[in-house]
Amino acid sequence: MSTTRLHVDWTACDGRGLCAELLPELLVEDDWGYPVARTGEAEPAVPRQLQASARRAVDRCPALALRLVQR
Ligand code: SF4
Numbered sequence: 471m472s473t474t475r476l477h478v479d480w481t482a483c484d485g486r487g488l489c490a491e492l493l494p495e496l497l498v499e500d501d502w503g504y505p506v507a508r509t510g511e512a513e514p515a516v517p518r519q520l521q522a523s524a525r526r527a528v529d530r531c532p533a534l535a536l537r538l539v540q541r
Pocket residue numbers: 478482483484485486487488489490503504505530531532533534535536
């Protein structure tokens with residue numbers, strides 16, 4: 471069974487950390503403002519109760535660098 475995961479396109483992300491503000495349960499900013507998963511995963515799993523918030527973060531990413539993927 472696949473899991474919904476948050477994928478960051480590092481070639482597009484401009485590192486202003488908006489997604490970490492919108493999704494603090496999953497993401498923190500590193501010292502340069504780039505988002506990193508609290509779990510340390512490259513593509514953190516998005517629990518069902520955070521999927522609406524994750525979708526909002528995807529829609530608001532100014533660089534179109536965030537995606538939800540099924541893996
Ligand atoms: S909102 Fe988009 S551009 Fe900004 S830090 Fe997050 S992934 Fe990068």
